Amino acid sequence: MKMKKVLVAMSGGVDSSVAALLLKERGYEVGGATFELFDGCPEQNVSDAKAVCEKLGIPHYVFDYRALFSERVLDCFADGYLRGETPNPCIACNRSIKFGAFARDAERLGYGCISTGHYAAVRFDEASGRYQLWRSAQPRKDQSYVLYHLNQRQLSMLLLPLDRYDKSEVRALAAKAGLPVQSKSDSQDICFVPDGDYVSFIARHTGKPPEEGDYLDDAGNVIGRHRGVLHYTIGQRKGLGVAFGTHRYVSRLDPEHNTVTLSDESAVFRDTLFADGLRLISGGALGGPLSVRAKIRYAHTPAPATVYPLGEGEVRVRFDSPQRAITPGQAVVFYDGERVVGGATIRAAGQDKE
Ligand SMILES: Nc1ncnc2c1ncn2[C@@H]1O[C@H](COP(=O)(O)OP(=O)(O)OP(=O)(O)O)[C@@H](O)[C@H]1O
Known part of the structure; x- marks a missing residue:
């Protein structure tokens, strides 16, 4: 009550x-x-x-x-x-x-x-x-x-x-109602980075400025220099700072080796993701595979998928068709029609055969 x-x-x-x-x-x-x-x-x-x-x-x-x-x-x-x-x-x-x-x-x-x-x-x-x-x-x-x-x-x-x-x-x-905020504009995406420059924010917050490194192709060949892994996100095409003559997309970020892999667009379409920290709105655990519509970022249209329980709080999500730019760190949220079933944090993307 x-x-x-x-x-x-x-x-x-x-x-x-x-x-x-x-x-x-x-x-x-x-x-x-x-x-x-x-x-x-x-x-x-x-x-x-x-x-x-x-x-x-x-x-x-x-x-x-x-x-x-x-x-x-x-x-x-x-x-x-x-x-x-x-x-x-x-x-x-x-x-x-x-x-x-x-x-x-x-x-x-x-x-x-x-x-x-x-x-x-x-x-x-x-x-x-x-x-x-x-x-x-x-x-x-x-x-x-x-x-x-x-x-x-x-x-x-x-x-x-x-x-x-x-x-x-x-x-x-x-x-x-005459509320004094009636014409205030909508808030920024990230309230603590009002100018959108999250790279400078992270550099200030951690004391670690981004370090230049190598762009790699799918075969691991060096094809250029990037401005620091922090600047990039999976699926990004714009702002790479190098002209390759053909469209290239960020497909992999490797902060350990300070490399950014660039690929054809097809490489950023994946049908499987792995996530942890599963939370179900109803409470409890996932008993078996569950058919849902899964949303992989705020602006994504939920797509049909099946959620498979793995270990403690871990799941594998298999989409009926590949999705663009499955991005580690973002949430995957599960819907049954208009109702939220739960969600988890994406840790990796893959292909079902992998
Ligand atoms: N600094 C804050 N102090 C108190 N509540 C907050 C604050 N920031 C956000 N919230 C709460 O979280 C809700 C969602 O936050 P969000 O940043 O998405 O704002 P919003 O959708 O633009 O809403 P609003 O117009 O109320 O700012 C807000 O509506 C408010 O209830």
Whole structure:
């Protein structure tokens, strides 16, 4: 049974402001909380969230999560890149901060529920007695991909009031209520790298600047010089900095030997991936092969696949047809229709025959 007191994670943006507004209109006793996540976090976010709370007549808190964010999000982001992976820091933040520390702090303050401005839906299924996570009714904004790791306890205390709304409706609601953030633009992809220069960020954070190295072809021949493994991601074609006369794509990153392999486009299509850290929304383990639609990055259209359990929390995912740029470090999220089944972290791509 959900309690009536809810603490909304308020970034100072339109979505979470409208989440607070809707919950207040629905009769909840609402509070708002803004997180300080890193040094240099825009002060404006805190003051905007505070102004919205004042307008709504609800209390506002500021939580300092800088130390935890540095350890669980920034360090993991940088370490992942140094291992040649492409991590998703929003998922790490959701796990450790929003649905970890924040959920605990909310409970400590007497709030039985928490809320965010994510576009996805939580439902309770009477038949199974389990909470479920569903895609947003508005596919263009759906954010269920970054929430695949939520467990039953977290879902039981989570309210996602934007589940059915479109962004334009959310903006209209903000305008109608006179919220001071109604025309604020959408947030950046990676909040702690506002200029998009993640290479410089990692170099600063780790003290290890990227080192030039060799581009290799599929046979291991040196075919040019790259600017440092950090600069590249699987499937990349643009920004290679060398003209090869034909299109080349990044197919392999090897930070140990500081090499980047370039191939024909066909080499970046793979039908199998290996992933670990499996989480199932229903809890429990995977008993046997499961047919799903699997999504390998935020902007990927889920594709038919079968998930096979391997060792502890490890799975092999076999797609019905090869997928472009399966990228280690990204999450693979499993759907049954519109419902999220669970997900895991991609560690390697392969071909079924390998
Ligand atoms: N610094 C923060 N403090 C508190 N909550 C936050 C913060 N950053 C993000 N959130 C919460 O996480 C949700 C999703 O974050 P995301 O960065 O995807 O923002 P968004 O979709 O642009 O939403 P918004 O318009 O509310 O910023 C937000 O709606 C908000 O509930």
